[in-house]
Structure formats: structure tokens, C-alpha cells
Amino acid sequence: MHPFLFSSQKQEISKENHLEPYAFFHCVIPINTPNVLLHWHVEAELTYVHTGSAIYQVGEETFYSHEGDLIFVPPNTLHSIYPVPGTTHISDTLVFHLDLLGYSIMDQCTITYLRPLFNGALNLLSHMNKEHPAYKELLPCVKDILNCVTTKDFYFELLLKEKLHHLxxxxxxxxxxxxxxxxxxxxxxxxxxxxxLQYIQDNYKEPITIIQLANLCHFSKTHFMSFFKQRVGISCAEYIIQLRLRIAADLLRTTDLLVSEIALESGFQNLSNFNRQFKCYYGVSPKTYRNNLLTQ
Structure with a gap:
């Protein structure tokens, strides 16, 4: 699981990987991550649900996923995943830029299909279950695509392009x-x-007030709080806390910084509050979280 996927709102595939404009993620909720906060990226997203159920928000649509479901997210679309209490949700996701299908080449295919999809003029079905008429044809194609990027056999790049076009x-x-x-x-x-969301991402290290965000959106404080919770699913204050905790978890995984330093780097001004919030969200203290990673 790539930690960056769950720690930022506007996400992009690493520029160091521009020759392979895709990324694969195996996601286990809530074990790997408690949830996936609302975010967006310029890439499209394809998910196959192995088992369990979760609450997905893709654009304006909210739905429960189930075993075997196929989930599609168009480029630049807000989406999130929240757990269903008592249920473990396991899925595989491919995040890929439309460049894999020739988006940068201006031909009839790009003009008719890819550009309108990227720009939002076309809407992509977000959720497909086993009852959908297309499922029987789409499922083998999706499995072939995911198999391509996990096995990486000889010449898999050519096969991946072919399968994505067929999809x-x-x-x-x-x-x-x-x-x-x-x-x-x-x-x-x-x-x-x-x-x-972008303002929160850019300024998470600093104190952020609801008034600042409300003014940014030209709303009153009360209207903004209601608007944010309706659109995102959790309160703005909770969202900021969860984002900071995700960033802290990333730093615990990828750096040797002291816990006190990580607290400041992720936007917490009080160490005891950071420890309390982290344990509430991840079930263990920051120190135990890091130690558990070292023993895996």
C-alpha cells in the first residue's frame, strides 16, 4: 500500500514514474488504513473488491461496495472510502493516467472519448455489481489488467495498454x-x-480555523460547517485531524524523526493531544505503531 495515496487530497502519480503512468494499491480497511479521506487526482481509478464492504463516495454518488464489485473513478473526481463497522474491506486498485491510452496524441479517439472523459463532459459509471449486463465481459478484462501490473511478465506494458483499451x-x-x-x-x-481541501492540504502544519475556510468559500461559518459535512461525510474539524494523523503515520513509516518532531511536522502543537488522537484513530500509540512496523 502506497502511504501517499491516503495522506493527500489532490494526488498525482510520482513524476519520477512518468514513463509508467500508473500505480497499483492493495488496500485493507480498516487494517492498513482506517479510511480513505475525500480526495481527487488527475488519474482514473479502477478497483476490484475481493471481500467485505465499505462506503464509497464517488462524485455525487454514495454506495456500499460488496465482494466482486467493480468501481470506477473518472479523472479529477472527488472520492472517498469509509469502513462499515465490524467489516474488513479488501480491494485492489489501479490508478492510471489516460496517457496510457494515448491521451497526449491528438487523434479521433482522443477527441471523441478521452478528452471529454478527462474534462468531465462524459460521466463514467462508478459502481458495477454482478447483476450488471456488462459484468461478465468486464470482470475478466479487469482481472487481466490487475494481473498485468502485479506479475509484470515479459512485454506486460503492451498487454496492459491493450487491456485498458478493451476495458x-x-x-x-x-x-x-x-x-x-x-x-x-x-x-x-x-x-x-x-x-x-486544497487549502487544508497546503496549510496543515499551521492552525486552520473554520472561519478561514468559510471565507475562502464565501460562506458563513454555520453554512460552511453544514456544507462541508454534507459533502465530505465528516465534520471539517474531524477531517483536519484525520489528515494530520495520516501524515503523521506516513512519517512514522518513512522517517526516523522523533515522535515529538512528527507531531509538529503533522500540525499538532501539543504532544499529549497528538498521542491521544493517534491512539484513538489507529488503536495504538505512535511509538507502538512504529515498533509494530519494524517487527513485520
Missing amino acids: FYLLFKYNCITETNVTKSTSLHMDKIKKA
């Missing part, structure tokens, strides 16, 4: 990609949420 062919064939019917009001609300 989108099937999505269009079964009308899983349609013209977008998004109102101006909905689009404006999404832009405001993205602006607030």
Missing part, C-alpha cells in the same frame, strides 16, 4: 460512459470543496 471499449459498448448531466450549482459546490 474502455466495453464501457462505451454497454453505455457505462454517458454524457454528463451536472448542474452549474453542483459543479460550483464541487469547486468550493476542492478549494477548501
Whole structure:
């Protein structure tokens, strides 16, 4: 599991990996991560659910996932995953840029299919279960795609491109990609949420007030708090805490910084509060969390 995937709102595949514009993630919720906070990225996302259930938000749609489901996230779309109490959710996800399908080459395929999808003029079905008419054809294709990036056999890059093209062919064939019917009001609300999330991401080390975020969105404090919780699923204050804790967990995994230094780096001004919040969220203290990683 790539820790960066769960610690930032606007996410991109590493620029060091530009020759392979994709990333694979095996996600176990809540064991690997308690949840996946609302975020977006310029890449598309394809997920196969192995087992369990979770609550997904993809754009304006919220749904429960189940074993065998296929989940699709278009580029630049806000999405999140929250656990179902008492259930472990295991899934495989491929995050890939449309460059893998030739997005940068201006031909008829790009103009007709890829550019409209990237720009939001086309809407991609977010959730497909076993009852969907396209499922029987799509499932083997999705499994082949995930197998390509996990086994990396000889010439797999060519096969991956072929399978991704076939995937989108099937999505269009079964009308899983349609013209977008998004109102101006909905689009404006999404832009405001993205602006607030980006501000939190850019300033998480500093004190952030609800008034600052409300002013950024040109809302009153009360309206912003209600608006944020309705769109994100949790309160703004809780979101900020969870983001800071994710960043702290990343630092515990990837650095040798002292716990007190990590607390400051992740935006907590009080060490005891950091320890308390971390244990509440991850079930163990920061020190135990790091020690457990060392013994794995």
C-alpha cells in the first residue's frame, strides 16, 4: 500500500514514474488504513473488491461496495472510502493516467472519448455489481489488467495498454460512459470543496480555523460547517485531524524523526493531544505503531 495515496487530497502519480503512468494499491480497511479521506487526482481509478464492504463516495454518488464489485473513478473526481463497522474491506486498485491510452496524441479517439472523459463532459459509471449486463465481459478484462501490473511478465506494458483499451471499449459498448448531466450549482459546490481541501492540504502544519475556510468559500461559518459535512461525510474539524494523523503515520513509516518532531511536522502543537488522537484513530500509540512496523 502506497502511504501517499491516503495522506493527500489532490494526488498525482510520482513524476519520477512518468514513463509508467500508473500505480497499483492493495488496500485493507480498516487494517492498513482506517479510511480513505475525500480526495481527487488527475488519474482514473479502477478497483476490484475481493471481500467485505465499505462506503464509497464517488462524485455525487454514495454506495456500499460488496465482494466482486467493480468501481470506477473518472479523472479529477472527488472520492472517498469509509469502513462499515465490524467489516474488513479488501480491494485492489489501479490508478492510471489516460496517457496510457494515448491521451497526449491528438487523434479521433482522443477527441471523441478521452478528452471529454478527462474534462468531465462524459460521466463514467462508478459502481458495477454482478447483476450488471456488462459484468461478465468486464470482470475478466479487469482481472487481466490487475494481473498485468502485479506479475509484470515479459512485454506486460503492451498487454496492459491493450487491456485498458478493451476495458474502455466495453464501457462505451454497454453505455457505462454517458454524457454528463451536472448542474452549474453542483459543479460550483464541487469547486468550493476542492478549494477548501486544497487549502487544508497546503496549510496543515499551521492552525486552520473554520472561519478561514468559510471565507475562502464565501460562506458563513454555520453554512460552511453544514456544507462541508454534507459533502465530505465528516465534520471539517474531524477531517483536519484525520489528515494530520495520516501524515503523521506516513512519517512514522518513512522517517526516523522523533515522535515529538512528527507531531509538529503533522500540525499538532501539543504532544499529549497528538498521542491521544493517534491512539484513538489507529488503536495504538505512535511509538507502538512504529515498533509494530519494524517487527513485520
